[in-house]
Amino acid sequence: GENVEQHPSTLSVQEGDSAVIKCTYSDSASNYFPWYKQELGKRPQLIIDIRSNVGEKKDQRIAVTLNKTAKHFSLHITETQPEDSAVYFCAASIGNDMRFGAGTRLTVKP
Amino acid sequence: NAGVTQTPKFQVLKTGQSMTLQCAQDMNHEYMSWYRQDPGMGLRLIHYSVGAGITDQGEVPNGYNVSRSTTEDFPLRLLSAAPSQTSVYFCASSYSEGTINGYTFGSGTRLTVV
Numbered sequence: 001g002e003n004v005e006q007h008p009s010t011l012s013v014q015e016g017d018s019a020v021i022k023c024t025y026s027d028s029a030s031n032y033f034p035w036y037k038q039e040l041g042k043r044p045q046l047i048i049d050i051r052s053n054v055g056e057k058k059d060q061r062i063a064v065t066l067n068k069t070a071k072h073f074s075l076h077i078t079e080t081q082p083e084d085s086a087v088y089f090c091a092a093s094i095g096n097d098m099r100f101g102a103g104t105r106l107t108v109k110p
Numbered sequence: 111n112a113g114v115t116q117t118p119k120f121q122v123l124k125t126g127q128s129m130t131l132q133c134a135q136d137m138n139h140e141y142m143s144w145y146r147q148d149p150g151m152g153l154r155l156i157h158y159s160v161g162a163g164i165t166d167q168g169e170v171p172n173g174y175n176v177s178r179s180t181t182e183d184f185p186l187r188l189l190s191a192a193p194s195q196t197s198v199y200f201c202a203s204s205y206s207e208g209t210i211n212g213y214t215f216g217s218g219t220r221l222t223v224v
Contacts, residue, residue, distance in 0.1 A: 001169060006152070034212050043200065044153070046212040089152055096141060096160055096206070098213075099169065100153040 006101025023090035032093040116216035133201030142184040
């Protein structure tokens with residue numbers, strides 16, 4: 001099955017800086033790549049997603065890029081704010097089988 | 111519109127006991143799934159369903175059963191609880207037209223097996 005690796009496991013940035021989280025996937029048939037944000041004690045929530053026919057997608061301060069050749073995708077958060085502090089999960093999906101990365105704990109220091 | 115509702119929120123079981131975690135959604139989503147979340151391991155897929163009467167195994171199905179008799183409900187059964195099943199369990203659903211879309215997650219069930 002699909003295997004998703006996520007790096008780094010922890011990331012600390014200063015407020016206003018950018019944060020980048022990277023994921024790689026193993027199965028070239030994967031065609032859907034969502035990113036989820038999970039605040040402490042809460043459920044994961046979808047923040048952005050991208051499909052395999054698109055190379056980049058942006059929504060205000062967050063953007064996702066996809067490199068199908070290299071089988072990796074990244075989440076970019078610009079102008080980070082303390083409320084961006086959370087655990088972020090990437091995922092890759094082949095049809096109905098979605099696999100998640102292990103998560104990145106992002107801390108934004110004021 | 112309640113979204114995805116999971117019950118109970120917390121549960122403590124003794125080794126060998128059985129129980130059912132409930133999941134219901136009111137969004138007419140075809141696709142439902144169960145994940146477990148363990149520290150440092152992200153979310154791992156247990157079972158999923160693409161519609162009423164259809165279920166399939168995910169990455170870590172052993173020790174769990176599911177059924178999907180209605181579109182709204184997707185219960186997860188632990189047959190004989192083991193300490194290794196101590197985890198936080200999330201149910202998720204999605205509207206699907208042959209390809210998966212973003213999930214809506216329930217609020218989770220924190221299960222401890224002693």
